[in-house]
Amino acid sequence: MAMPKIWAFITDFFTYETTKSVVVKSRSVGIINRVVQLLIIIYFLCWVFYHEKAYQVRDSGIESSVMTKVKGFGYHNNRVMDVADYVAPTQGAAVFCIITKLIITENQFQGFCPESESKYKCDTDEECDKYLGSSTGNGIITGACVNSSKGRRCEMEGWCLAEDDKVHMQPMMEVENFTIFIKNSIRFPMFNVTRGNFPSSLNATYIRSCTYDPEHNLHCPIFKVGEVLRYTGQNFSTIGGEIAINIEWQCNLDESEERCEPHYSFMRLDAVFQKNGITKGYNFRFAKYYKNENGTEFRTLHKAYAIRFDILVTGLAGKFNTVPTLINVVAAFTSVGLGTVLCDIILLNFLKGADQYKAKKFEEVLF
Numbered sequence: 613m614a615m616p617k618i619w620a621f622i623t624d625f626f627t628y629e630t631t632k633s634v635v636v637k638s639r640s641v642g643i644i645n646r647v648v649q650l651l652i653i654i655y656f657l658c659w660v661f662y663h664e665k666a667y668q669v670r671d672s673g674i675e676s677s678v679m680t681k682v683k684g685f686g687y688h689n690n691r692v693m694d695v696a697d698y699v700a701p702t703q704g705a706a707v708f709c710i711i712t713k714l715i716i717t718e719n720q721f722q723g724f725c726p727e728s729e730s731k732y733k734c735d736t737d738e739e740c741d742k743y744l745g746s747s748t749g750n751g752i753i754t755g756a757c758v759n760s761s762k763g764r765r766c767e768m769e770g771w772c773l774a775e776d777d778k779v780h781m782q783p784m785m786e787v788e789n790f791t792i793f794i795k796n797s798i799r800f801p802m803f804n805v806t807r808g809n810f811p812s813s814l815n816a817t818y819i820r821s822c823t824y825d826p827e828h829n830l831h832c833p834i835f836k837v838g839e840v841l842r843y844t845g846q847n848f849s850t851i852g853g854e855i856a857i858n859i860e861w862q863c864n865l866d867e868s869e870e871r872c873e874p875h876y877s878f879m880r881l882d883a884v885f886q887k888n889g890i891t892k893g894y895n896f897r898f899a900k901y902y903k904n905e906n907g908t909e910f911r912t913l914h915k916a917y918a919i920r921f922d923i924l925v926t927g928l929a930g931k932f933n934t935v936p937t938l939i940n941v942v943a944a945f946t947s948v949g950l951g952t953v954l955c956d957i958i959l960l961n962f963l964k965g966a967d968q969y970k971a972k973k974f975e976e977v978l979f
């Protein structure tokens with residue numbers, strides 16, 4: 613029984629198929645064929661070529677440099693704070709912090725003193741043993757329980773007196789009115805095109821007085837902190853954390869280079885931690901060191917609560933090129949043939965004269 617099957621398979625395998633054109637005089641199938649072809653042509657013209665600009669080569673490897681400068685004055689800890697006091701790091705990089713609240717602990721010397729927090733309350737030395745080796749306090753716990761102005765506390769060795777960061781203080785509300793100047797220059801290396809985020813024609817008086825507004829003042833490179841927070845949907849009184857200012861360059865270089873302009877968008881990057889009970893906002897510590905007349909070193913410790921700004925730059929430029937144009941034109945012509953596939957399925961399976969069509973379409977010739 614198996615032999616005839618094998619023989620039939622071999623005969624089928626060694627056959628040759630060639631295409632034969634069958635003209636089907638059916639109006640309905642003819643209409644379907646033309647409609648499918650039309651849809652494919654419209655898809656390629658409108659979406660692939662017009663919207664997706666498939667005739668262009670793209671460069672997403674944008675090279676960018678960002679410089680920032682903050683200006684404004686505020687009152688905090690009974691003193692006027694200027695940019696050198698509240699911006700860190702001071703170099704004007706793409707990532708910087710504006711300090712909104714500073715807890716200052718002055719005149720810390722190396723030595724032994726009681727911890728400040730109430731969790732270090734103790735009556736005996738043994739109660740402090742559990743903190744030995746702990747890294748969450750203000751210094752190295754010695755294991756002794758000593759007297760302090762707030763009652764008995766575990767003793768630590770380090771910078772004394774220990775910081776008390778539980779003091780309540782208002783953030784520097786003037787931060788809302790501070791302004792951030794952003795200077796961004798970019799280059800698309802594939803096309804050797806360089807652009808800046810504001811026209812060189814802008815004069816100094818205008819720059820000093822303008823602020824960015826997405827509707828009326830798109831070219832002004834100065835951003836008001838309060839407005840930036842508003843664009844991200846944040847309220848200044850609850851703000852901490854990280855804000856991104858995204859500069860997006862979408863450039864069609866088939867048009868004039870002048871139309872290659874930045875678009876700004878704003879978002880809060882640490883939004884996931886907004887409702888987190890353990891960590892809120894962003895803070896860090898830094899110290900300033902001094903020596904007194906007899907050469908003993910002492911320091912002023914700052915715990916800074918800040919808003920961190922991240923200037924992100926993204927870009928995509930496109931320009932006409934023959935290679936993608938040819939590839940996509942060929943793809944478009946090939947795809948127009950897809951109409952035949954659909955019509956064949958309908959003809960071979962769903963129409964009245966399907967058998968007749970099958971017989972005409974597949975013809976066996978014996979030699």
Ligand SMILES: Nc1ncnc2c1ncn2[C@@H]1O[C@H](COP(=O)(O)OP(=O)(O)OP(=O)(O)O)[C@@H](O)[C@H]1O
Binds near residue numbers: 792793816819
């Ligand atoms: N955050 C800002 N808000 C408003 N204007 C600013 C801001 N940063 C810079 N400018 C203004 O933009 C222009 C260019 O700033 P740039 O830092 O290059 O020059 P500058 O003369 O060194 O500025 P400065 O006024 O700090 O001395 C200056 O007129 C400057 O005053």
